[in-house]
Amino acid sequence: MSTLVYVPRDSGALAVGADDVAAAIAREAAKRKLDVTIIRNGTRGMSWLEPLVEVATPHGRVAYGPVTVADVVSLFDFGFLKGDWHRLGQGHTEQIPFFKTQTRLTFARCGITDPLSIADYEAHGGLAGLHKAIAMPPAEIVATVTESGLRGRGGAGFPTGIKWKTTAEAKAPQKYIVCNADEGDSGTFADRMIMEGDPFVLIEGMAIAGIATGSTKGYVYLRSEYPDAIAVMSEAVKLARDFGMLGPKVFGSDYAFDMEIRSGAGAYVCGEETSLLNSLEGKRGVVRAKPPLPAHQGFLARPTVVNNVISLASVPIILDKGAAFYRDFGMGRSRGTIPLQIAGNVKHGGLYETAFGLTLGEIVDGIGGGTFTGRPVKAVQVGGPLGAYFPRALFDTPFDYEAFAKADGLIGHAGIVVFDDSADMLKQARFAMEFCAIESCGKCTPCRIGAVRGVEVADKILHGEEPAKQIALLTDLCNTMKFGSLCALGGFTPYPVMSALTHFPEDFQPRTFAVAAE
Amino acid sequence: MAVELSAREIGDRVGAIVDACASLEGPLLPILHGVQAEFGFVPQTALRLIADRLNLSRAEVHGVMTFYHDFREEPAGRHVLKLCRAEACQSMGGDEIAERAKAQLGVDWHGTTPNGAVTLEPVFCLGLCSCAPAAMVDGRVVGRLNDDRIDAVIEQVRA
Ligand SMILES: Cc1cc2nc3c(=O)[nH]c(=O)nc-3n(C[C@H](O)[C@H](O)[C@H](O)COP(=O)(O)O)c2cc1C
Ligand code: SF4
Numbered sequence: 001m002s003t004l005v006y007v008p009r010d011s012g013a014l015a016v017g018a019d020d021v022a023a024a025i026a027r028e029a030a031k032r033k034l035d036v037t038i039i040r041n042g043t044r045g046m047s048w049l050e051p052l053v054e055v056a057t058p059h060g061r062v063a064y065g066p067v068t069v070a071d072v073v074s075l076f077d078f079g080f081l082k083g084d085w086h087r088l089g090q091g092h093t094e095q096i097p098f099f100k101t102q103t104r105l106t107f108a109r110c111g112i113t114d115p116l117s118i119a120d121y122e123a124h125g126g127l128a129g130l131h132k133a134i135a136m137p138p139a140e141i142v143a144t145v146t147e148s149g150l151r152g153r154g155g156a157g158f159p160t161g162i163k164w165k166t167t168a169e170a171k172a173p174q175k176y177i178v179c180n181a182d183e184g185d186s187g188t189f190a191d192r193m194i195m196e197g198d199p200f201v202l203i204e205g206m207a208i209a210g211i212a213t214g215s216t217k218g219y220v221y222l223r224s225e226y227p228d229a230i231a232v233m234s235e236a237v238k239l240a241r242d243f244g245m246l247g248p249k250v251f252g253s254d255y256a257f258d259m260e261i262r263s264g265a266g267a268y269v270c271g272e273e274t275s276l277l278n279s280l281e282g283k284r285g286v287v288r289a290k291p292p293l294p295a296h297q298g299f300l301a302r303p304t305v306v307n308n309v310i311s312l313a314s315v316p317i318i319l320d321k322g323a324a325f326y327r328d329f330g331m332g333r334s335r336g337t338i339p340l341q342i343a344g345n346v347k348h349g350g351l352y353e354t355a356f357g358l359t360l361g362e363i364v365d366g367i368g369g370g371t372f373t374g375r376p377v378k379a380v381q382v383g384g385p386l387g388a389y390f391p392r393a394l395f396d397t398p399f400d401y402e403a404f405a406k407a408d409g410l411i412g413h414a415g416i417v418v419f420d421d422s423a424d425m426l427k428q429a430r431f432a433m434e435f436c437a438i439e440s441c442g443k444c445t446p447c448r449i450g451a452v453r454g455v456e457v458a459d460k461i462l463h464g465e466e467p468a469k470q471i472a473l474l475t476d477l478c479n480t481m482k483f484g485s486l487c488a489l490g491g492f493t494p495y496p497v498m499s500a501l502t503h504f505p506e507d508f509q510p511r512t513f514a515v516a517a518e
Numbered sequence: 519m520a521v522e523l524s525a526r527e528i529g530d531r532v533g534a535i536v537d538a539c540a541s542l543e544g545p546l547l548p549i550l551h552g553v554q555a556e557f558g559f560v561p562q563t564a565l566r567l568i569a570d571r572l573n574l575s576r577a578e579v580h581g582v583m584t585f586y587h588d589f590r591e592e593p594a595g596r597h598v599l600k601l602c603r604a605e606a607c608q609s610m611g612g613d614e615i616a617e618r619a620k621a622q623l624g625v626d627w628h629g630t631t632p633n634g635a636v637t638l639e640p641v642f643c644l645g646l647c648s649c650a651p652a653a654m655v656d657g658r659v660v661g662r663l664n665d666d667r668i669d670a671v672i673e674q675v676r677a
């Protein structure tokens with residue numbers, strides 16, 4: 001019988017040599033005349049162990065990592081195909097503490113199945129939600145999503161069920177489901193991992209959204225920086241169509257739903273939903289004033305649900321297991337699970353799905369294991385480039401929408417970027433302004449001009465030009481941007497800037513430059 | 519090196535791309551991506567053809583094209599090296615890697631080496647933030663960059 005060996009195809013694994021490792025395993029197996037089948041799975045999310053090679057044994061899957069091409073011969077020599085000891089051995093994959101302590105609902109299959117096998121998808125619980133949805137009155141689907149407490153995972157945390165209800169009640173000959181797969185926030189990769197590792201769950205979620213709201217057409221607006229995700233999603237859509245999951249009669253029902261994958265073009269602001277819709281229509285990705293809401297007048301001025309990838313990919317399990325099952329996880333008004341993305345200068349980085357409520361300290365020091373460099377943690381940026389920098393003093397903040405807002409931060413798309421004590425917070429504040437200046441859509445002055453001024457002011461502080469005056473100016477500028485910007489690009493850039501200034505004022509003080517001995 | 523294309527040749531190829539996208543809702547971005555994939559950049563003559571076919575003004579098409587970082591008005595080098603400049607990569611020494619790459623190639627951001635081999639571009643996050651610093655070479659991802667790994671990447675593309 002053929003031995004199954006798993007080598008991830010996730011771009012996080014490809015970036016550290018997974019293709020070469022897979023090829024080396026195939027070559028070595030052929031040389032030794034061993035019957036091995038290599039499956040290119042998604043990632044288990046333990047990035048520091050990638051490429052993580054797994055072998056299916058009679059007593060479960062056993063993991064080895066991080067594997068390089070140079071390790072392959074010795075893996076064979078030591079009997080990894082039987083799950084035997086090797087210095088890279090990690091034991092049973094599901095017993096690795098980082099994996100074992102998670103609650104995987106949205107990512108239940110990611111890393112386990114072959115992403116492009118519908119049979120595998122179905123064998124691991126896929127499609128159950130869609131079949132239930134087809135058998136329910138659409139209003140009941142919407143009610144289930146509302147009761148689950150699911151809030152948009154794209155950043156704003158708006159209740160998904162309420163958004164669907166608005167679109168469901170809108171009357172129009174054509175409505176749309178648009179999946180926001182622009183994932184521009186640095187420190188985030190959950191959307192990418194699910195699209196590369198379990199694409200059918202997103203397709204299923206979108207089909208359910210279509211049935212619930214009376215929308216027959218879906219678009220995934222996927223950033224061009226993710227060519228691997230674009231390839232997997234495009235192939236999965238074709239397979240889903242052939243399988244009858246998409247088309248004029250979804251699984252033989254009276255519901256029609258089909259979808260297309262569209263590539264972005266390298267503009268961060270196109271993650272903002274109205275800018276995204278303009279871009280999808282073939283226009284400049286300029287932000288639209290609201291109202292009208294996209295739910296009423298979205299793509300081509302027709303009613304449109306715009307949801308993040310993770311919001312939509314969480315729907316199938318809610319439909320399958322029920323609203324109460326999902327709702328029972330979490331804290332306060334943050335229900336269910338959240339895929340934390342632990343990144344940057346951290347020992348154990350990767351994707352960690354868990355119920356809301358862990359503290360930032362538990363996440364960074366506990367799960368993440370502190371910094372990669374072994375130096376003290378200085379700051380943690382949560383929620384992407386528009387998120388605040390947290391000092392250790394705020395490590396007791398629980399991961400919850402409201403608790404983060406209270407601490408003058410945001411959880412955004414749940415990206416967590418760790419910095420050690422070599423970080424220069426003035427430099428980080430300057431970068432936040434620079435990024436805003438580069439990516440501004442240009443519609444409003446506080447953002448377009450303010451960000452450019454912000455960079456200049458940061459430079460003056462760095463060079464010790466009237467620092468007290470410049471710091472007052474920076475604060476003032478942030479206030480103008482916060483209250484005078486149309487969207488969160490200009491409106492939230494003050495978060496990283498002001499949190500850096502508030503929590504790390506020493507980095508904004510005049511510097512004594514060491515004079516180089518020439 | 520760059521083969522001069524006749525206006526007619528560009529016209530035929532752009533026409534075919536527009537035809538292939540004709541039935542799409544909001545076809546302009548797919549068309550611009552298609553044109554760039556075909557020629558490596560978006561030639562000026564293509565803008566007018568696209569505008570005519572979509573019933574837009576040339577200025578509108580130009581406005582859309584220039585809004586997005588992806589579309590080029592000039593051809594790039596034979597290889598495109600994108601280095602992530604965003605926060606997770608910064609936390610792992612991405613800025614130093616970028617300085618090293620710039621020095622080795624002798625170009626700044628958006629620059630192309632004099633021999634036309636490499637164009638260096640910034641990118642803001644490749645979704646590889648848990649194996650930072652990260653890069654993309656001609657669409658292929660590279661993570662956990664350090665001095666040796668970036669040198670090896672540059673060695674591959676600089677010739
Ligand atoms: C500048 C900016 C960038 C954004 N980028 C993204 C993004 O990349 N992905 C995303 O899902 N939402 C992003 N959003 C939030 C969207 O506007 C919108 O709230 C979201 O797509 C709604 O989906 P959800 O309710 O499922 O979260 C961004 C917002 C702003 C202001
Ligand atoms: S805040 Fe910036 S990105 Fe947002 S609408 Fe205004 S100019 Fe555009």
Ligand code: FES
Nearest residue numbers: 602607644646647
């Ligand atoms: S911040 Fe560099 S890959 Fe995400």
